[in-house]
Structure formats: C-alpha cells, structure tokens
Amino acid sequence: MTDEQAVLRCQDGDREAFHHLVERYQDLLYRTAMLMTGSRALAEELVQGALRSAWRGIHGFQHGCPVKPWLMRYLAREGVSQRRRRPAAGVVPSGPGQPDDPDEAQHERQEMRQALAGLDADQRHILVLHYFADLTVPQLAKALDAGEDAVNTRLSRALGHLRERLEAQGAQEVANDGS
Amino acid sequence: MAPNYSTDESLGDALREYFAAEAPSLRAPSNLWDSLEGRLEEPRRMPRLRRKVLAAASRYWFPTLATGGAVAAGAVLAVWATTANLGEPQVVEKIVTQEVIKEVPVETVVTREVIKEVPVETVVTKEVIKEVAVEKIVARPRTEEAAMMAPPSATAAATPAPPAPAAARPPATTFQDNRRQPVVATADDAVSTFSLDTDRTSYQLALNWARQGYDIEPDSVRAEEWINAFNYQYAQPADAWGFAITSDVVAHPLDERKHLARIGFQAAEVPDDRPLNVTLVLDASGSMRDGNRVDIARAAAETIRQSLRPQDRVAVVHFTTEVIHDLTVNHRPPDDSAVWRSIRRLEPHGSTNVQAGLNLGVRLANQARLERPSAYNYVILMSDGVANVDATNPFAILESAYDRNAGNPLRLITVGVGITNYNDVLLEQLAQHGNGWYRYLDTTDQAQRTFSRANWLALSTPFADQTRAQVTWDPDVVKSWRIIGYENRVTSDASFAEDRKEFAELPSGAATTVFYEIELHDRHRGRSAQDLKLGRVELRWVVPETGQSRSQQVEVTGRSNLGFGSYEADPLLRLGGIVALAADRYSSLPRGADYGAAGVSTDLAILQEELRALAGPLGGLDAYRDFSFVLERMAERAYTQAPPRSPSGYSR
Numbered sequence: 001m002t003d004e005q006a007v008l009r010c011q012d013g014d015r016e017a018f019h020h021l022v023e024r025y026q027d028l029l030y031r032t033a034m035l036m037t038g039s040r041a042l043a044e045e046l047v048q049g050a051l052r053s054a055w056r057g058i059h060g061f062q063h064g065c066p067v068k069p070w071l072m073r074y075l076a077r078e079g080v081s082q083r084r085r086r087p088a089a090g091v092v093p094s095g096p097g098q099p100d101d102p103d104e105a106q107h108e109r110q111e112m113r114q115a116l117a118g119l120d121a122d123q124r125h126i127l128v129l130h131y132f133a134d135l136t137v138p139q140l141a142k143a144l145d146a147g148e149d150a151v152n153t154r155l156s157r158a159l160g161h162l163r164e165r166l167e168a169q170g171a172q173e174v175a176n177d178g179s
Numbered sequence: 180m181a182p183n184y185s186t187d188e189s190l191g192d193a194l195r196e197y198f199a200a201e202a203p204s205l206r207a208p209s210n211l212w213d214s215l216e217g218r219l220e221e222p223r224r225m226p227r228l229r230r231k232v233l234a235a236a237s238r239y240w241f242p243t244l245a246t247g248g249a250v251a252a253g254a255v256l257a258v259w260a261t262t263a264n265l266g267e268p269q270v271v272e273k274i275v276t277q278e279v280i281k282e283v284p285v286e287t288v289v290t291r292e293v294i295k296e297v298p299v300e301t302v303v304t305k306e307v308i309k310e311v312a313v314e315k316i317v318a319r320p321r322t323e324e325a326a327m328m329a330p331p332s333a334t335a336a337a338t339p340a341p342p343a344p345a346a347a348r349p350p351a352t353t354f355q356d357n358r359r360q361p362v363v364a365t366a367d368d369a370v371s372t373f374s375l376d377t378d379r380t381s382y383q384l385a386l387n388w389a390r391q392g393y394d395i396e397p398d399s400v401r402a403e404e405w406i407n408a409f410n411y412q413y414a415q416p417a418d419a420w421g422f423a424i425t426s427d428v429v430a431h432p433l434d435e436r437k438h439l440a441r442i443g444f445q446a447a448e449v450p451d452d453r454p455l456n457v458t459l460v461l462d463a464s465g466s467m468r469d470g471n472r473v474d475i476a477r478a479a480a481e482t483i484r485q486s487l488r489p490q491d492r493v494a495v496v497h498f499t500t501e502v503i504h505d506l507t508v509n510h511r512p513p514d515d516s517a518v519w520r521s522i523r524r525l526e527p528h529g530s531t532n533v534q535a536g537l538n539l540g541v542r543l544a545n546q547a548r549l550e551r552p553s554a555y556n557y558v559i560l561m562s563d564g565v566a567n568v569d570a571t572n573p574f575a576i577l578e579s580a581y582d583r584n585a586g587n588p589l590r591l592i593t594v595g596v597g598i599t600n601y602n603d604v605l606l607e608q609l610a611q612h613g614n615g616w617y618r619y620l621d622t623t624d625q626a627q628r629t630f631s632r633a634n635w636l637a638l639s640t641p642f643a644d645q646t647r648a649q650v651t652w653d654p655d656v657v658k659s660w661r662i663i664g665y666e667n668r669v670t671s672d673a674s675f676a677e678d679r680k681e682f683a684e685l686p687s688g689a690a691t692t693v694f695y696e697i698e699l700h701d702r703h704r705g706r707s708a709q710d711l712k713l714g715r716v717e718l719r720w721v722v723p724e725t726g727q728s729r730s731q732q733v734e735v736t737g738r739s740n741l742g743f744g745s746y747e748a749d750p751l752l753r754l755g756g757i758v759a760l761a762a763d764r765y766s767s768l769p770r771g772a773d774y775g776a777a778g779v780s781t782d783l784a785i786l787q788e789e790l791r792a793l794a795g796p797l798g799g800l801d802a803y804r805d806f807s808f809v810l811e812r813m814a815e816r817a818y819t820q821a822p823p824r825s826p827s828g829y830s831r
Contacts, residue, residue: 015216015219018219019212019216022211022212022215023212026207026211026212027205027206027207029207030205030206030207030208030211031202031205034202034205035198035201035202040208044208044211047207047211048211048214048215048218051215051219052215052218052219053784053785053788055219056780056781056784056785057781057784057785059777059778059781060433060781062435077744077788080744080792081788081791081792105200108182108193108197109197109200109201112193112194112197113197113201127194128198131191131194131195131198132194132195132198132199132202141742142435144742144744144745145430145432145742145743145744145745146742146744146745146746146747147705147740147741147742147745147747148705148740149740150742150745150746150747156187159187159190159191162184162190162194163184163185163190166184167184
C-alpha cells in the first residue's frame, strides 16, 4: 500500500491504513521528537499527540503532497502546544555518548549536545525540524504558521545562539585546561 | 583542534552530522500503536471533562432523586420528559423542520444569480418568527408546571444535564437557524453590505449553558455576537465625531488557500450631558420565577436607577397578564423613594403579556419626551421573552412601540434573563427593530457590572444611528470572499444609501468587528508589504443629535504573508479569528459545513490547538479562560455527533 492509498483509506475511516502509516513513520517521528525534547516520556507524548491530530485532520490532507512533511507539521505544532502546556519541559537531550569520552568525535558530539540543551526549546525544535527532519523553509513556515522571512530569521537566530554557546563552552574548556 | 563553526553553513553541516549520529539508536516504543489506537478517536482533554461532568452529575443529580422525595423526582422527570420531547410530538416536528432548512448547501462559490436568491433586506420574515413563537408556547406549560412543583434545589438552572442525551438541550428555548452566508466570487459580486452590531448575547447564553452543563444549541450561535463579545483594544479615533477603522489580514488557520481579513470599527468616546428619560418595563410573570431571573432583573433595574444622574428621569412598569397599575411609577428623579420601592417589589406571578407592558411603557416614554424634548429616551424591557398572552411575535409587539419620531426616537433596550424556557428570537428582534440593543444577563453580579455608572454612561449615550458598512473587494486581488456571521444583518447593496431604522444604533465608545474569509489571487499570496490593498470599506451613519448623515471611507489593507501562529500576529486578532471560525463552523451543525459534521469536529480540534497556543499572551484574561471552556464543550458536542467513521468492511 502506498502512502497515498493509505491516506485515502484513512479518509474513509480505515484505522488499519492509519496503523500502516504509523508503522512506517513512527521511528522517524520518535527520533525527531527525542531530539526536540530529550525525554522519552515527552517524546512519546509528542508523537502520540501529533498522530492523534493527524488522524483528526486526515481530511485536510492534500493529495499529491508527501506524507512525511505533513506528519512533521503536526509534530511541530504539537511541540508548540506541549511547550505551552509544560513550560518547564526543556531538558538536556540524552544520547549514547559518555560525558568524558576521550574520542574526539564523541567529544564534539558531547559539546553539541550540551550547547543544544542550553537553547530555548523553540530554537532547538526549529533546528531539529530543519537539519534532521529536513523540513524546508516553506514547509517550516506552513508547519509553524509563520512567514518564510520569519522562519529564516528564527533559524538564523537559533544558529547564532548555538554558536555563542559552543564558543562559550570552548572558552570555558580552555580556561579549565589552563588552571 | 576545535571545529570551525564560523558560518551558518558549516554549523548546519555539523548539526546534520550530530543528529545523524545521535538518531539511529532511537526507536519508537514497541507498544506505541497499542496505546495510540485506544485514544485515537478521543478529543484532547475529553477524559478530564467527562470525569468532571460525571462527578457533577453524581453530586447533584442522583442525591436529588434519592433524597428529594417524590415531588422533586416527579418534577425533575417532568422537566426531562419535556426536554426529551416525550409526549410533545408537535415540538419534534417543528425542530425537524428547522433542521431541514439547514440542509441547503452553503459554502460553495456561487454566481451572482444565485447570490440574489439569498434573502436580503432582513433575512427574518414575519412568518418564520410566528412559527417559532408558536413552538414556544406549546413547549412552555410543562416546564413552568415542573418549575412550580419542585423545590428550588431540583429546578435551579444549576441542575446538571440529565443523563438522557436529548436532555442536553436547554428545555423549551427558542432560536432561529440563520443560513450561513455563501462564498462569493469577487468577479461576480465584489460588494458586501451589512448593518453593524454590538450585541453579544448569543455568546453570553452559550457560556452560561456550558457552565450549567448544557450543550450549546447550534441555532443559537450568531457568530457576529461571539466576535463582538471580545475586546480587541482598537485605538481610539483621531476625531471625536467619527470612527477608527482598522484592517488586518492573517493566514487562515483551517484552510491553506485562504486568509482571514478583520475590519474593526471603533466609535469615539464622547461625553454627553443630555438628560435621559428611562422607562423600565419589568416582566413579573410566573416564568421569571425560574432560577434567579427575577433577582437578576431586580438587580439590573436597581443598578440602572443608581447609575442615573439627578437630571435624568425614570418610570417603572410591571406587567404580567396585564399591567400592575399599583406598581406603576411615572417619570421621576431616580432617587425618588417611589421608584426604588417599585423596583424592590418586583415579584413573579401570572402569565406574560409583553405587549401590555410595552404599550404602557411607550405611552409613558412618549409623555416624557414631549415634556423634555432635549432628553434621550430609553425604554428598557427586562424579560425572559416568554410572551404567551396576546401578541407573541416581535413584529406584532413592535406595532405598539413603532415610533415615527425620527429626530428623537424611542430606543428599546432588551435585557434577557434565564437559561431554560427562554425566547431569544423575540428579544433580539425587538431590540434590532426598536432602535436599541440587546443584552443577556446570567447573574446579579453581571447585572451590576453591565449597568454600573461608567458602563451605563457610555451605553446610554447614542453615538451613531442606522450604522451600516459596505466593503468593496478589489477583484484583481481578492478572488472570493465570505462574511462570517451577520446572517440577519447582511442587507442589499442598494439599501446602503438609505437611512433605515433597522440598521444598528451604536453607543459612545462601541467597537464592532467583522471577519471575512478571503481567497487571494496567487500573485498576491505571501507578499510581505504592509499595504497590500484588498479593497475599501465605507461606513455610513446618522448623527443622533442632529439627524445628519455621515460617511467615512478607508482602504482595506494588510499583508498576505502573516502566519496565523506567527508571533508577529496580534494575539487578539488570532483570538478573534478562532472565535469567529469556531462559532461559524459550529453554527452549521447538525449538518456541518464543508466536510460535514466530522469536518466541524476536526476544525474545532485544530482551533482548540490554536487557542492553547495563545495561553502565554492571553491566559490571564477571564475572556480567554471562559472561551477555552466554551470551545471545549463545542468540540465535545461536535465529536459526539460525528466521530470519525469506522471501517465498513466493504471495498471501495
């Protein structure tokens, strides 16, 4: 069953077809949600909420469009909604790396993880949606109900803050090494 | 060596690498579908709401049956029987007839010829109202009888909805379904004309019902009154004689092809020392015994008396089957003891003859007008609108109040009280055709707030009479348009040039808002210029003091790339858009617009999401919290009516 066929059947109320779509996209959605929230519980809540909204909004699906950005749009919106519901939900993203891993690549990942954790949830979300989920600027604009100019500004601000944090962490490290 | 993140590109690449390395180890929980499937068709926050309703039901409903004795149980069952339409088949017939009207398809792009078929002038016809009024009388006696039999605890409006689904409709209430306005292709008809409006009763009623555990009746939803119930904080006009007219455009939250255009009309606040002649016409009939409506009417009357100034005069008329002459007080200064004594003695008994009350009220007001020609003249009718003696339709009742003195007209304010057994059509139409406005009060507190001295001074200073607006869309920019609400205020384009009595009377400082759903031509979509010109709007009105006609005209402008959820969009604009669309979609039930009832359910769920996103900037406002609650009830009702379809088992 293609995505298009599955959506058509979903629009007739066929849950099995929706199950099919969920199986196909759940890992991708979950990964994205984990990178956005850093918490298994929050990620699961996010994915569940997004999928429920997608099921309710299945009649709004425009045929001929790909399913992935359409689902990601619900994930992005759910992210906004979750953040409003749980303002304190910004937690440090977890990951497989160990804090004091001697490997340089691992070290860089740890640095990045720490810097991302220091961003506002808004900024972390938009970076994940763009650089991991591959949502283009127009797709992000649609997902976040913002203009493309606004999305570009938000992306550039998020990158700017990330850079500042990475630089500050680097400086701190140099100072620690020196002492 | 530290990696180089100096450019956005290099940092972006580093992020991609990081995410790609982090992500593969992450897998969705294996039971995701199992836990999702059970909750798939459940609107958000439903379980909590259901628990609350059930808890309330077990608190009030079951103990009442268990301990209230046979009388209470019998009375409650009688109310239930009435509301469930058992034993009153003729009422069922009438309601079905109303629903059939709804099945006329709207929301399609129609050509000019079809548009002409939409009733213009005033959408309401005498016949329709007569029929509704008859339905009212048929339904009434049982409820009143039940109300009189039962102790207050069993009949108070606070009784939660009985368990039978049909009983979720407030018993014996009368509303009229107005057909939603169609989508119009600008190439066929670029002009939209309507009377302004500042009533907000439809929303107040809905809020009250939601609080009492009743369903909100889709027929009772007049989107323009919902929109105008909220304060959008428009800037004051630069000139004291005119309006500040503002326009905004924002992306449509439910339809990617469309935008929402908002036009706001803010009247100037003008101090006016002209004295007032006020005639209070108070309903003392038996139906006012229900709940605390007589207390509310008394509180409202007394607050108005206290808000009046020494130069004002007030008269009081009580009516039941006839006028109660012992309690009638001719126009006197507001602090005269006869006035407050008469107000204090408002007690319910007998049946309702609104016409008798209004006849005397109008006669007294006319005398006062002759004696003091410089004063403004208000007749204030406080009632549940359940007229069951003599004339029971608004036009017959207005015959007595019709007033040919265009220079200094009588202004009829109607104040509605009561949750059940309530005639909304009568009171709304009386005010609309009586040079006045209509308010609904549900608590004594609200009565005191509405008529507090500051509010009363503004409300009782007429600023603009016969106020109507005409929007002309530019067909090169706007492909199609549809006005949200205003169904019984839309009027023919030709009537715009005439000063007509049924157009709106606006008090000083009043604000009116109208929302349009518009579709722009592709070349104008996504433009960031602030001044995309969509058309122009003209406002015409008559100055109450001088009788002169005035006109004001501005361009409708906005930017077409403003996302609905964007932080740049004014939160109050977004709130208004959500209110307008929720009311509009809900009022199309039970049939539902666009995608049917299931589509309404989806739209309301999306609007709930949008509303939640406004919790940051607006969460502190009572209006925001109240509307969140109302929207939750609407979503629940829409969902109950039309959950997503389950698989049929048949192939396509």
